[in-house]
Every structure is written in structure tokens, then in C-alpha cells.
Amino acid sequence: xxxxxxxxxxxxxxxxxxxxxxxxxxxxxxxxxxxxxxxxxxxxxxxxxxxxxxxxxxxxxxxxxxxxxxxxxxxxxxxxxxxxxxxxxxxxxxxxxxxxxxxxxxxxxxxxxxxxxxxxxxxxxxxxxxxxxxxxxxxxxxxxxxxxxxxxxxxxxxxxxxxxxxxxxxxxxxxxxxxxxxxxxxxxxxxxxxxxxxxxxxxxxxxxxxxxxxxxxxxxxxxxxxxxxxxxxxxxxxxxxxxxxxxxxxxxxxxxxxxxxxxxxxxxxxxxxxxxxxxxxxxxxxxxxxxxxxxxxxxxxxxxxxxxxxxxxxxxxxxxxxxxxxxxxxxxxxxxxxxxxxxxxxxxxxxxxxxxxxxxxxxxxxxxxxxxxxxxxxxxxxxxxxxxxxxxxxxxxxxxxxxxxxxxxxxxxxxxxxxxxxxxxxxxxxxxxxxxxxxxxxxxxxxxxxxxxxxxxxxxxxxx
Amino acid sequence: xxxxxxxxxxxxxxxxxxxxxxxxxxxxxxxxxxxxxxxxxxxxxxxxxxxxxxxxxxxxxxxxxxxxxxxxxxxxxxxxxxxxxxxxxxxxxxxxxxxxxxxxxxxxxxxxxxxxxxxxxxxxxxxxxxxxxxxxxxxxxxxxxxxxxxxxxxxxxxxxxxxxxxxxxxxxxxxxxxxxxxxxxxxxxxxxxxxxxx
Numbered sequence: 001x002x003x004x005x006x007x008x009x010x011x012x013x014x015x016x017x018x019x020x021x022x023x024x025x026x027x028x029x030x031x032x033x034x035x036x037x038x039x040x041x042x043x044x045x046x047x048x049x050x051x052x053x054x055x056x057x058x059x060x061x062x063x064x065x066x067x068x069x070x071x072x073x074x075x076x077x078x079x080x081x082x083x084x085x086x087x088x089x090x091x092x093x094x095x096x097x098x099x100x101x102x103x104x105x106x107x108x109x110x111x112x113x114x115x116x117x118x119x120x121x122x123x124x125x126x127x128x129x130x131x132x133x134x135x136x137x138x139x140x141x142x143x144x145x146x147x148x149x150x151x152x153x154x155x156x157x158x159x160x161x162x163x164x165x166x167x168x169x170x171x172x173x174x175x176x177x178x179x180x181x182x183x184x185x186x187x188x189x190x191x192x193x194x195x196x197x198x199x200x201x202x203x204x205x206x207x208x209x210x211x212x213x214x215x216x217x218x219x220x221x222x223x224x225x226x227x228x229x230x231x232x233x234x235x236x237x238x239x240x241x242x243x244x245x246x247x248x249x250x251x252x253x254x255x256x257x258x259x260x261x262x263x264x265x266x267x268x269x270x271x272x273x274x275x276x277x278x279x280x281x282x283x284x285x286x287x288x289x290x291x292x293x294x295x296x297x298x299x300x301x302x303x304x305x306x307x308x309x310x311x312x313x314x315x316x317x318x319x320x321x322x323x324x325x326x327x328x329x330x331x332x333x334x335x336x337x338x339x340x341x342x343x344x345x346x347x348x349x350x351x352x353x354x355x356x357x358x359x360x361x362x363x364x365x366x367x368x369x370x371x372x373x374x375x376x377x378x379x380x381x382x383x384x385x386x387x388x389x390x391x392x393x394x395x396x397x398x399x400x401x402x403x404x405x406x407x408x409x410x411x412x413x414x415x416x417x418x419x420x421x422x423x424x425x426x427x428x429x430x431x432x433x434x435x436x437x438x439x440x441x442x443x444x445x446x447x448x449x450x451x452x453x454x455x456x457x458x459x460x461x462x463x464x
Numbered sequence: 465x466x467x468x469x470x471x472x473x474x475x476x477x478x479x480x481x482x483x484x485x486x487x488x489x490x491x492x493x494x495x496x497x498x499x500x501x502x503x504x505x506x507x508x509x510x511x512x513x514x515x516x517x518x519x520x521x522x523x524x525x526x527x528x529x530x531x532x533x534x535x536x537x538x539x540x541x542x543x544x545x546x547x548x549x550x551x552x553x554x555x556x557x558x559x560x561x562x563x564x565x566x567x568x569x570x571x572x573x574x575x576x577x578x579x580x581x582x583x584x585x586x587x588x589x590x591x592x593x594x595x596x597x598x599x600x601x602x603x604x605x606x607x608x609x610x611x612x613x614x615x616x617x618x619x620x621x622x623x624x625x626x627x628x629x630x631x632x633x634x635x636x637x638x639x640x641x642x643x644x645x646x647x648x649x650x651x652x653x654x655x656x657x658x659x660x661x662x
Contacts, residue, residue, distance in 0.1 A: 021631025
């Protein structure tokens with residue numbers, strides 16, 4: 001029987017199928033961080049259970065870490081306690097732990113692929129919705145709740161009904177200044193934030209075939225923002241080249257054996273999806289959001305749509321625009337901004353910093369802008385220095401911070417003040433996401449860079 | 465037993481007819497620093513509920529004493545965003561046992577089911593009828609019957625059935641959770657592990 005890529009990976013991980021119930025799904029790799037794991041360990045201890053396969057779980061501190069002075073003790077006692085709890089739990093159960101200051105530390109979805117934890121055909125979960133990032137490698141990867149973290153720790157399985165399948169194809173060539181982030185934001189703007197709820201997405205077509213692995217990670221990362229549990233892309237030569245030789249990928253005969261399996265990981269020609277959507281690459285321009293969910297995005301040269309042009313109720317739409325301090329039919333170009341954030345599991349990899357540098361090189365940071373440049377990991381940070389990007393940033397008036405989730409969710413001190421506008425390369429523009437009262441404009445690293453040097457929303461194509 | 469049994473619930477309800485309520489509104493990230501699951505109800509809808517100086521926002525529904533009950537009725541696409549189970553814990557800790565919406569985000573719905581809060585998905589029309597009824601009379605009651613998989617607006621008698629798979633329904637009726645189930649298939653899981661290529 002013909003199968004999709006998703007079917008092939010999912011079906012091979014079903015330990016038991018429960019009639020009129022979920023599948024018991026085996027999890028190959030489990031990533032944990034300090035915020036969503038502590039209560040899972042509390043549960044496990046209270047039931048007197050242990051961790052079944054500690055070698056399949058990897059602990060990384062990222063959500064609640066400072067991005068300056070990481071060599072000093074963490075000042076906030078609650079944050080310090082959370083980090084200590086992660087370390088203690090990892091040590092107690094024999095789980096590898098990349099804490100603050102560890103050379104492999106960084107955002108869990110950046111360091112997983114960097115270190116070869118992420119491989120095609122695997123099931124990967126983490127108590128974080130952007131686990132969908134790892135789908136770029138042809139893995140089934142999705143976010144789970146803390147109860148499920150406990151399940152994986154104690155049994156290496158979770159119980160999930162099999163989602164429906166959607167294929168999103170984007171064909172053609174992307175225009176100048178259009179990045180993977182724009183492709184993701186464009187798709188979400190077309191589907192809304194609930195358009196793919198209940199589905200697992202496969203991305204197909206030339207645009208994704210031609211995309212780098214880092215670009216594919218950005219797109220898969222954003223799958224959750226259209227409501228999908230995850231998104232995936234069939235592995236190809238680019239995928240295999242990326243993972244080969246990384247510390248935790250199979251080696252020697254194990255690699256050859258794995259390759260035989262990985263090469264089967266593509267959707268069969270006759271396989272059927274529950275839903276198919278096709279978009280044209282030429283319709284996509286650099287994107288920016290104007291509202292309070294990631295579906296409220298538009299081409300940067302457009303005007304903010306009127307309420308009757310968007311799906312959903314007018315009251316909710318009006319509330320959103322009032323929060324942002326914007327009105328229907330206004331232009332976004334030229335809007336004053338206060339903060340720029342480049343980083344996060346969406347856009348915190350080396351290619352994102354290269355893109356940012358391509359615009360700020362030879363220009364100066366605008367005086368009215370506070371900029372936070374936060375690499376996704378120490379490995380990314382080292383590359384920024386090696387490639388001379390740091391010099392470009394410093395000459396242009398920018399400071400590079402240390403790795404972590406940072407202002408994406410503002411659990412640490414990197415908070416945008418109430419009422420201020422931030423152009424952010426992260427993934428969510430919800431009310432208060434980047435600090436109470438903060439206003440977020442989601443965009444690509446190019447749009448962020450153009451805003452950082454001009455102080456207003458600017459079409460990056462004019463600066464390329 | 466992992467959580468409270470859920471059989472039937474008859475209660476007044478709190479209306480929140482806003483669409484796309486995300487988990488950052490349900491519980492903002494800055495309140496996720498705890499290492500136990502107690503007390504999240506205090507910060508449920510924190511930034512909609514309180515001003516920056518911690519005084520209550522009088523126009524928010526949770527600060528309006530006429531609306532109370534164990535059922536929260538939300539707008540479409542309730543619980544979108546992050547996977548934080550803290551959102552479900554906050555809903556539970558505040559005192560809700562059931563959330564009603566015409567559409568739920570996936571992970572939030574799953575998290576609710578895993579801690580014994582029943583998500584009940586109904587039609588948009590019924591959702592509107594419920595909002596109108598509550599606004600007309602805050603003492604309007606809803607009856608949720610898990611065994612029969614029905615939800616009824618008692619004032620009008622309007623009833624809809626809702627979906628939940630048989631496995632989850634049994635779990636909630638008995639207060640069992642998935643770990644209870646998975647623990648009983650350990651040897652099957654161990655055998656499966658041996659067959660994994662990596």
C-alpha cells in the first residue's frame with residue numbers, strides 16, 4: 001500500500017494500536033529543558049518510577065537563561081533553582097546535561113541538529129512546541145506537555161492519535177530578499193493559526209528542495225504556528241551531508257545500515273493526503289506581521305487588511321489592532337520601531353546571522369533601536385566570530401550576546417517594555433509574548449536588519 | 465489514580481468569547497519558573513486580569529463576580545501556541561474542570577485530557593447560543609455528561625454530543641492516566657526497543 005513519508009515513520013514507531021484510542025508511539029530521542037521537565041520528574045518520583053532509557057534523553061538549559069555574563073551565578077533565584085533542578089535531575093538519572101556554560105549549550109532545537117541528535121526517520125519529542133524544527137530532517141518531531149515528558153522518561157512512549165496528513169507544496173523560484181522565514185509566514189497568513197490543526201504537514205516542491213537545511217529548519221519550526229503538530233521534509237543528499245560525521249549520528253556500518261533505511265523515506269507517488277495545498281513562490285514577498293498572532297502577516301509593501309478581509313470575528317480583530325496601536329488600511333513601511341531581536345529556534349542559526357550581516361555591513365544601527373543579537377548556540381556564536389561577522393556587527397554598533405531562547409519568550413531579563421515595538425525574528429507575536437505590554441512584528445533576519453539600521457519598518461530589498 | 469474522576473458536571477459557566485486565546489495569555493512565560501505544579505491558578509490570564517500594578521482590571525470576566533462556575537467557555541481556536549502544560553494546570557488550579565470551545569488547539573487539548581480537564585468541542589452556532597444565554601442570565605447552567613458524551617444548555621434544553629475516543633473517556637471516567645496504561649506494557653516496549661536501528 002502506498003504511504004506518505006509521515007506514514008512510513010509513524011507506522012514504524014507504533015508499539016501498540018489501541019482500538020478506539022490512541023497509538024502507543026515509541027520515541028527515539030527526547031529533549032528536555034528546565035521549564036517543562038521539573039514537574040515530570042516530581043511525578044516520576046512520587047510514583048516511585050525510574051527513567052527507562054536515560055541515553056535517549058538529552059537535557060539542555062535554554063528557556064530561562066541569561067544572555068549576558070553566563071559565567072556568573074544566575075541572579076534570579078527562581079531561574080537559578082530551575083536550572084539547578086534540571087542539572088540535579090539529569091545527574092540523578094544518568095541523563096546527559098548541557099547546562100549553562102557547556103560548549104554544546106544553546107537552544108535545544110539548534111543544538112539537537114548540530115550534534116547529530118536529530119536524524120531522519122526518528123521520532124523526536126520535547127516539552128516545547130517548536131520541536132517541529134527537527135522535521136527538516138525527515139523526522140517526526142513535535143511538542144508535548146509535561147505529563148507526556150513523564151511518560152517518555154518512564155516508558156519511552158507516548159499515546160497519540162495519528163494525525164491527518166497535509167501536503168503543502170510551494171513551487172517556483174523565490175524572489176530577491178525572500179527567505180525561508182517569509183515562506184513560513186506567508187503559508188501561515190494563508191492558512192491562519194488554526195488552518196493545520198489536527199494535521200501533520202509534509203512540505204514539498206522546488207522551494208523546499210532548493211532550500212538549505214537551516215532554511216528547512218526555519219520552515220518546519222513554524223509548522224506549529226498554523227496549528228499543525230509538526231511538519232517534515234523528505235531527507236535528501238543535503239540532509240545526509242549535513243548530519244554525516246556529527247558527534248551523535250551513526251558511524252561506519254551503522255551509518256550504512258541507517259542510510260538504507262533513510263533512502264526509503266519519501267512519499268510514494270500514489271500516496272494520498274487528507275489535504276493538499278499548493279502555493280506559488282512568486283507570490284511571496286518579504287513578510288511582516290501587524291497583529292497579535294502569527295497568522296496576521298502580510299507582504300511588507302501591503303497595507304494592513306481591513307477586518308472584513310480576514311477570517312474571524314471583528315471584535316477579536318479590533319482588539320488585536322488596538323493592542324498593536326495600528327489601524328486598518330495603514331502602511332507598515334515607515335512605522336517606527338524600538339527593538340530588534342535576531343535569534344530563537346526559528347532564526348538563530350549561522351545563515352540568519354549572515355543574512356543580518358549582509359544588510360548591516362557598512363551601515364550603522366539606528367539610534368532609536370535597542371538590538372539584541374542572540375546566537376542559537378555556542379557553536380553558532382563561534383562561527384559568527386570565525387567568519388568575521390562579529391566585526392561587522394560591532395563596527396555597525398551592535399553587541400553580540402550569549403546563546404539562549406532570550407526575548408522570544410522573555411522568561412529572562414530580555415524583555416521588551418510595555419508599548420514598545422520590536423521587529424523580531426522569533427515565532428510568536430502574541431500579546432505580551434516578549435514582555436508585558438510588548439508589541440511584536442515577526443519578520444525575517446533581512447527585515448530585522450533593515451529595521452535595525454533605519455529605525456523604522458523598511459523593505460529590505462531597498463538595502464540589498 | 466492519577467487525577468479526579470470526571471462523570472457529569474452541572475455548573476454555571478464563565479464566558480470568554482475571544483478567538484485564538486493563546487497559552488501566553490492563559491499563563492504568561494514569566495510565571496513558568498516553578499518546579500512544582502501548584503498555584504498556577506493565581507496567574508491564570510494574568511495580563512488580562514491585572515494591571516501592571518497588580519490591581520484587578522475590572523472589565524475582565526474573571527474579575528466580574530456575577531460570572532463563576534467550573535466551566536470555561538472560550539472562543540474559537542482556544543489554547544493555541546506553546547506546549548506548556550502550565551496552561552492546563554492554571555485552568556485546573558483556578559477551579560475549572562471543563563473547557564468548552566468551537567475549536568481547540570491540539571497540544572492544549574491533549575494536555576487538558578492528560579490532567580483531567582475535559583475539553584468539549586461544540587459547533588459555532590451552539591457556542592454563540594451559550595454565550596448569549598450566559599449574558600442574558602449569568603446563572604444559566606450547562607450540564608456535561610461524559611458517559612453519554614453530551615453537553616446541554618439547561619435553560620433551553622439545546623444539546624450536542626461531543627467527540628472523545630473511547631480510551632480517553634474510560635480514563636477520565638475512572639481517573640486513570642496514560643502512565644498507568646504504559647506501565648503495564650513495559651516488556652512489550654523493551655522488546656520494541658531492541659528492534660530500533662538507532
